[in-house]
Amino acid sequence: MLIKGKWTHNFDPIQDTDEDGRFQRVNSTFRHWITRDGSPGPEGQKASRAEADRYHLYVALICPWACRTLMARKLKKLEQLISVTVVNPVLTEQCWRFGGYPGVDAEPLYGFDYVHQLYTLADPDFSGEVTVPVLWDKKQRTIVNNESADILRILNTGFVELADETIDLYPPAQQAEIDAINQRLYDSFNNGVYQAGFAQTQQAYDEAVNGVFSALDFLERHLQQRDYLAGEQISEADIRAFVTLIRFDAAYYGLFKTNLKQIRDYANVFAYMQRIYHYPGIAETVNFEHIKQGYYSLRALNPTGIVPAGPQISWLSA
Ligand SMILES: N[C@@H](CCC(=O)N[C@@H](CS)C(=O)NCC(=O)O)C(=O)O
Structure with missing residues (x-):
């Protein structure tokens, strides 16, 4: 630092x-x-x-x-x-x-x-x-x-007249719902996976893993009859959830020991993750090579630096 x-x-x-x-x-x-x-x-x-x-x-x-x-x-x-x-x-x-x-x-x-x-x-x-x-x-x-x-x-x-305004990532009608979902997921899921991975005591790890999987259970229920987390369109809540979901099986499951289940074990969450991945432009922001190389280069958690072969990600072309 x-x-x-x-x-x-x-x-x-x-x-x-x-x-x-x-x-x-x-x-x-x-x-x-x-x-x-x-x-x-x-x-x-x-x-x-x-x-x-x-x-x-x-x-x-x-x-x-x-x-x-x-x-x-x-x-x-x-x-x-x-x-x-x-x-x-x-x-x-x-x-x-x-x-x-x-x-x-x-x-x-x-x-x-x-x-x-x-x-x-x-x-x-x-x-x-x-x-x-x-x-x-x-x-x-x-x-x-x-x-x-x-x-x-x-x-x-910020860029109103310069940007494409057809997508509002934080529309006024959905703001309360988006804020509630962001809050539900930040500590327990987005940051929760890091809290599991970098826990320095068993108790801290147990707490974090519990939070991570209760967040996934919440998502599985929440996505039962919806395409997006809030409202009918993609919003910042989807962005914030997706970046953690897409790294889960490739990095967090192994390196951060969040290994009770994989994303593919949650039918609704898995379908949702694919939906967002295939949303125009999004796949270009995902690079599994970088994700695996980067996380597995953290010597504090992986002293040999060996990068695992899996997971199979053939579902990406589905
Ligand atoms: N609150 C920040 C967190 C960003 C963050 O922690 N980024 C990590 C990478 S995933 C980082 O740069 N870590 C470097 C470090 O901790 O020294 C945000 O959401 O923008």
């Missing part, structure tokens, strides 16, 4: 733990907004103006939080407006790095080797974890926001 702008502690996937050995995810630090005219964000956040070719996304295809933002960029048809750099999926001692892996990009703006250099360009005294996604402002040379939940909202409404 960075301490006062210097890379000081080698990368450790366990960002923090509480006294009972539970994994704690640290809060994101850059929380500015983008709005049509640069007026403040929905909660008064300082904002910059939506402009074509001004903003850039840095993502890892292994990372569910980063892939949320890639999905929103696709669904809102923002590809021509917001450029993207995909980092190397293999975590290094200095955390995320650019290039050096087949098909991944060099850092295009400043020739940087590591994502932490973006953080210190934005704030030379930055202290904290270096995470993706990063939404970067090329004009101001700074990080607008590094919290995926915020970036989803920014991409949904």
Whole structure:
């Protein structure tokens, strides 16, 4: 992590733990907004103006939080407006790095080797974890926001006249329902799989696994007669659920020991995951090679670095 702008502690996937050995995810630090005219964000956040070719996304295809933002960029048809750099999926001692892996990009703006250099360009005294996604402002040379939940909202409404407005990822009529589903799934499922994987005590692991499978039971019931989690259209609730579901059998089941069942054991959830995967544009945001290489490169959990052969993912072409 960075301490006062210097890379000081080698990368450790366990960002923090509480006294009972539970994994704690640290809060994101850059929380500015983008709005049509640069007026403040929905909660008064300082904002910059939506402009074509001004903003850039840095993502890892292994990372569910980063892939949320890639999905929103696709669904809102923002590809021509917001450029993207995909980092190397293999975590290094200095955390995320650019290039050096087949098909991944060099850092295009400043020739940087590591994502932490973006953080210190934005704030030379930055202290904290270096995470993706990063939404970067090329004009101001700074990080607008590094919290995926915020970036989803920014991409949904910030670029009104420039984006495709046929899909509203957070429509007013569904907001309460979306918020409730997000809340139901964040601790127990999206972050719950990490809490199982990085638990430092049996009790912390047991609690987390219990939460993960109760969330899947909830989804199985909830999806019995619905195509999407809230309302009749794809929304941010689907994005947030999908990024965890699609990694489940490939990474969490094995590496994070969330192995009571696989997604294919839940008929409704499995059909739903396929539905979202086949939604136009979404498959392009999923890369199983990166997901497996990235997660299984976490030496804290997998000292040999051996990447397993399975699972079979022939269902993807179904
Ligand atoms: N709250 C952040 C979490 C992002 C996050 O934790 N990303 C992970 C990758 S999956 C990361 O970059 N970890 C690096 C680290 O912990 O040092 C968000 O949702 O955007």
